[in-house]
Every structure is written in C-alpha cells, then in structure tokens.
C-alpha cells in the first residue's frame with residue numbers, strides 16, 4: 001500500500017516537472033516581453049492579489065517595465081502600461097493593435113457578429129456603416145441634442161416631485177439614457193412606467209452586469225474551464241434572449257412597414273443597405289449583424305453614461321466647492337431660465353474641466369476592452385505574434401504622474417491652464433484611442449454635459465452621509481469601475497421658478513403649438529419684454545430669424561421662458 005502511495009507521488013512529481021519543462025520551453029520560443037513566471041494551466045493567477053487586480057498590475061509594470069506578459073491561465077496577454085506605451089501601440093501602430101480580443105460571456109449572446117466582438121472586414125463594414133448612419137440621423141448633433149434635452153427635462157421633473165427626499169438616482173438616469181437610445185434606434189421613446197420598457201431595461205442592465213461581473217471576468221480568463229462551470233455567467237444567454245427577440249420583432253415590423261425613400265431610424269437604414277448589397281458575396285449586411293449591432297449599442301451605451309453621472313454626483317457631494325463653482329458658471333453662462341444647449345460648453349471651461357477630470361478619475365474601463373494584434377508586430381524590441389491578446393491598461397494612463405500632477409486626487413486643474421481656460425490632455429483616454437476608440441464618444445459627452453448642467457441648474461445636491469476620500473475612489477467590479485451605492489437629495493435651488501417645468505411640458509407639445517410659440521416670440525421681441533437672467537434679445541433675435549420653423553424649438557423655449565407675457 002505504502003509503495004503504491006510513494007510510486008503515485010513520484011509519477012505525479014515527474015509528470016508535473018515534465019509539464020513545467022515543456023511549458024517553459026514553449027514560452028521561450030516566443031520573444032514575448034518579460035513578466036512574472038507563470039505556472040502551467042493557471043498562469044500568473046496566484047501572483048495577482050485577491051481584490052487588488054489594478055495594484056497588482058501596476059506592481060508588475062514597476063518590476064518588468066511598461067510592456068510585460070501575463071498569463072491568464074495558459075493564454076499570454078500583453079499588458080501595456082503608461083501613456084507613452086499605450087499611445088505608441090493604439091495610435092502609432094493603430095492597424096496592428098486594432099483587433100478585438102475575446103469576451104466569452106458576450107460571445108455567448110452575439111457570437112462574433114456586430115461591432116464590439118467582430119474583427120477584420122466584418123468589423124470595418126458594420127462599424128463604419130453604423131456610425132456614419134447614426135451621424136447622418138443626427139448622432140452628436142442638433143437632432144439628438146433635442147432628444148437629450150427632453151430626457152434631461154424629464155429627470156428634472158421627476159426629481160422635483162420628490163421634494164428633496166433622498167434616493168439612489170441610478171434607475172432614473174438609466175431610464176432617461178436608455179430612452180435616448182430607444183428613440184435613435186427604434187424611432188420611439190417609452191414612458192418610464194411602460195411595462196415593455198421596464199422589462200427591457202432590466203434585461204439590458206442584467207446583461208451588462210453578467211458580462212462585466214467577476215464571473216464574466218473569470219470567464220474571460222478561463223473560457224475553456226468556465227464554459228463548463230455553473231454560475232451566473234451561464235445565464236447570459238437566457239437573459240439576453242428576451243432582448244434579442246424584442247430586437248428581432250422590431251426588425252420584422254420595420255421590414256413590413258419600410259418605405260425605402262424615407263428611412264425612419266437606424267433599423268430602416270440598415271435594411272435598405274442590406275437590400276442594396278444583396279448580390280455582393282462579401283457583404284456583411286445581414287440580419288445577424290444588424291441584431292448584434294443594436295445589442296452592442298444598448299449594452300455599451302446605457303450603463304457607461306449612467307455610471308459616469310452617478311460617480312460625478314458622488315464626487316460633487318465630497319467636494320461641495322466644485323459643485324458651487326459649477327453652479328456659478330452655469331448661472332453666468334446659461335442662467336436659470338433657459339435649458340442648457342451643447343454650444344454653451346465652449347463658454348464653460350470649468351465645467352469642461354470637471355467633466356474630463358471625472359472621466360479620468362472615475363476610469364470607467366480601467367483595462368479598456370481586450371485588444372488583439374492583427375499581424376505579427378515588432379514592438380519595443382519584442383515580437384508579438386498575430387492573434388496575441390493585448391490589454392491597454394487605461395488606468396495606468398489616467399494615473400500617469402508624467403501627465404497628471406496629482407494622479408490619485410480628483411483635481412479639475414488637470415484640465416485648466418493658468419488663465420482658467422480649458423486645456424486638453426491627450427492622456428485622458430476614457431474612450432480609449434486608435435481604431436477601436438469608443439464610437440459613442442460624442443453622444444456620451446453630449447449626454448453628460450446636458451444632464452449635468454440641467455440638473456445642477458435646478459438642484460443643489462446634498463447628502464446626510466459624510467463621504468470619505470476612499471468612498472469616492474473608483475471601485476473595480478469585474479472589468480469595470482463603478483461608484484459605491486449611495487443616496488442623495490436634490491434640493492431645488494433658491495430663486496428657481498417653475499418656468500422650466502412649464503416650458504418642458506410646452507416643449508413636448510410644441511410640434512402642434514409651434515406656430516403660436518413663434519407668434520409669442522415675435523410679440524416678445526417687438527414689445528421688448530424683459531428677459532430673465534442675462535439672456536439678451538439681441539443675442540436671440542438673429543437665431544430666431546434665421547430659422548423660423550419647428551426645428552428651432554430651443555430658441556423658442558429661451559424666448560418663452562424669459563417672456564413675462566407667457567407667465
């Protein structure tokens with residue numbers, strides 16, 4: 001018995017040594033960057049401190065340099081650390097570093113279709129079409145601005161009803177942000193309490209959670225093992241199926257009612273393109289890519305902006321002086337009696353700086369999304385073979401001491417020059433850089449600006465809780481940083497009238513009322529009615545005169561909100 005035990009132990013030991021020798025000789029064959037010595041099968045997993053992924057990766061970069069290799073299980077991953085290295089890879093060698101690495105949990109839902117997970121010709125065709133088309137439909141422009149303004153007004157109205165009662169504002173913001181996407185993709189918005197809307201939003205949220213959770217993270221690192229291990233990551237297909245079938249249903253309705261001469265929304269435009277390309281064998285315009293692209297937009301587009309706004313409010317509760325300065329700038333540039341417009345941003349350097357600093361400090365996607373090299377590439381003296389995964393460590397760029405004077409502290413001065421003017425900093429890479437740069441950046445920035453200024457114009461943010469510096473620091477949950485859960489109160493600001501609420505209501509009904517609106521504007525202008533705050537008739541008149549149609553609703557609101565005859 002005893003001899004069997006010793007034999008087994010010996011065989012086990014010899015096998016283990018053999019595996020180590022083969023494994024190490026296989027590793028040495030590649031001239032990969034250095035890194036901590038991995039163990040067979042589990043790689044460097046044991047060298048990463050539990051719950052300290054970011055700090056462990058920073059420590060490795062201090063030890064092995066700004067390009068190093070980590071083994072996630074048996075798979076080598078190249079980590080890029082610090083501004084110069086990430087820039088050199090993603091921007092100077094954009095083509096080579098522009099491939100997408102694997103995200104197995106999301107793959108279960110959309111396979112390799114759509115934008116986020118695809119590569120090569122498919123990715124190029126679908127990404128280019130999607131964002132060119134959304135731009136044509138108004139992405140990041142005036143038409144979208146009106147939708148964003150409308151949703152921001154809804155949020156203000158809902159918050160007013162609470163009369164300062166504390167709440168976790170996540171759901172309200174998420175409802176509003178999702179509704180903007182619904183309008184863009186499907187052409188209609190939902191009432192927040194609509195059953196379909198509530199259900200769909202729950203699904204989008206759950207899908208996002210499953211992909212970015214620690215289970216999703218483990219699935220990314222050990223796809224072969226985690227595919228067979230039960231856990232929440234296995235639910236992603238069932239959960240997402242409801243969203244996918246909703247999208248399929250909307251595609252079907254669009255097909256049945258399509259008028260090729262006047263596309264109504266993104267789905268219509270894609271269907272027209274499908275028809276045009278039906279005889280092209282290398283065309284990627286098919287229903288699978290359409291459905292996956294819509295799924296990608298929802299999953300990427302809702303949670304990111306919601307989480308950014310949520311984190312901003314937390315930071316403002318900790319730094320009331322920053323909130324006060326923002327409100328002073330809002331009062332000076334926008335005033336209290338008209339809704340913010342995107343062009344205000346150019347006159348608001350402090351707000352711009354705070355927003356950029358929030359993106360940097362909150363560091364939503366600290367490892368970006370996995371990349372992959374598209375061909376063998378020589379990089380900083382190493383040869384990285386085609387297909388190797390690459391993690392651009394965006395958190396190391398955002399905490400790079402050569403680019404930010406106080407990398408671990410929230411400090412809007414990172415984006416202001418000595419005269420208080422806004423100063424761009426290339427090391428702000430919250431949206432990543434290069435070929436895979438976030439295509440939703442312009443919409444995200446617009447939503448962030450209009451929601452933040454509209455809310456701060458109307459409310460002072462307060463909380464009973466005394467938050468600490470540790471509370472406001474980003475918290476890693478899976479692959480993404482999130483703020484802590486907290487509640488806050490929205491106290492209506494002194495001197496705020498209810499004019500905006502009235503205005504918001506009229507605005508939504510304004511398609512039918514626009515003529516009477518315009519008559520009122522003219523009456524105001526002719527009679528030189530007094531205008532609220534610092535809005536000048538002289539400033540408004542040319543804008544109103546240039547386009548006296550339903551398109552100029554914002555100008556109509558500005559005039560109406562300041563016109564005493566209207567009250």
Ligand code: HEM
Pocket residue numbers: 100115116117127296297300301302304305308364365368369370430431432433435436437438439440441443444
């Ligand atoms: C604060 C808001 C947002 C942040 C910080 C953010 C950040 C990012 C980052 C870091 C990536 C990975 C880029 C890379 O692989 O290098 C990404 C990809 C992506 N984002 Fe965003 N994003 C935001 C909002 C949005 C919005 C509003 C949309 C769409 C409506 C969107 C759609 C996408 C898509 C489709 C991809 C995949 C692009 C590709 O693989 O080519 N994002 N985003």
